[in-house]
Amino acid sequence: MLQTRLGSLHAFEQTRLSQSARRWLGGNAPSVDTISRVMSFVDSDEVRKTLVSVFRQLKLNKGFAPLAHGQVALVIDGHESHTSYLRCCNGCLKRETDTLSGKRTQYYHRHVAAHLVGRDFTYMVDIEPQRDSDGEITAALALYERVHKNYSRSYDIVMGDALYSCQSIWKAVLANGKQIITVLKDVCKTLLDESTKLMEHQAPIIRQKKSAIQEIREVSDCTSWWDDETKIRVGSCRETKTIKR
Numbered sequence: 001m002l003q004t005r006l007g008s009l010h011a012f013e014q015t016r017l018s019q020s021a022r023r024w025l026g027g028n029a030p031s032v033d034t035i036s037r038v039m040s041f042v043d044s045d046e047v048r049k050t051l052v053s054v055f056r057q058l059k060l061n062k063g064f065a066p067l068a069h070g071q072v073a074l075v076i077d078g079h080e081s082h083t084s085y086l087r088c089c090n091g092c093l094k095r096e097t098d099t100l101s102g103k104r105t106q107y108y109h110r111h112v113a114a115h116l117v118g119r120d121f122t123y124m125v126d127i128e129p130q131r132d133s134d135g136e137i138t139a140a141l142a143l144y145e146r147v148h149k150n151y152s153r154s155y156d157i158v159m160g161d162a163l164y165s166c167q168s169i170w171k172a173v174l175a176n177g178k179q180i181i182t183v184l185k186d187v188c189k190t191l192l193d194e195s196t197k198l199m200e201h202q203a204p205i206i207r208q209k210k211s212a213i214q215e216i217r218e219v220s221d222c223t224s225w226w227d228d229e230t231k232i233r234v235g236s237c238r239e240t241k242t243i244k245r
């Protein structure tokens with residue numbers, strides 16, 4: 001799916017007999033049953049190597065340009081691929097959910113994915129399965145280590161949601177000489193308090209965005225939530241919308 005850039009095997013089934021697909025492949029593509037059977041035997045490292053070489057070619061051909069500010073982002077995020085109450089496999093994670101007929105065990109799969117984000121283009125570089133229900137950070141660290149090895153000169157900044165505001169991730173990224181942006185959360189309370197206090201007395205930059213008004217503030221050189229040496233820049237945006245009923 002990564003290599004065909006289609007969303008599902010079902011989507012592939014729809015296109016595999018088209019003129020363009022046949023022309024490109026020089027014949028008929030195998031059925032999706034054959035593809036899924038064969039893919040389950042393919043070594044993941046071989047797929048990773050292919051993705052690295054495709055990306056290098058893409059850069060050589062100037063097919064991947066940085067964002068307007070000249071930097072490429074590496075976005076890391078957790079995704080749930082499928083859930084079931086009825087079926088499970090050895091790799092399934094389990095959770096109890098409340099349903100109309102009482103508590104039930106739900107089986108699901110989650111993985112952490114890494115994308116390189118450039119101008120008008122995102123490139124999925126790697127994924128790592130999550131082995132237990134609170135294991136997203138463990139999976140993300142393993143993933144990041146591998147991605148950095150393969151794409152160390154292809155990105156400038158790592159981005160993640162509030163879950164990634166944790167010491168281990170920040171330290172791993174900073175140790176590689178890269179920058180990181182995450183959403184702050186309660187665990188960074190001292191940093192949140194310090195920056196909020198400093199922002200209170202600051203005149204915001206006002207930006208009009210269609211029907212919304214944004215007030216943007218930022219403070220530099222805030223002390224990180226784990227040591228005194230690491231300095232963090234905190235940005236805040238308050239958006240106000242007017243709705244006519």
Ligand SMILES: [Zn+2]
Pocket residue numbers: 088089090091092093107108109
């Ligand atoms: Zn499973």
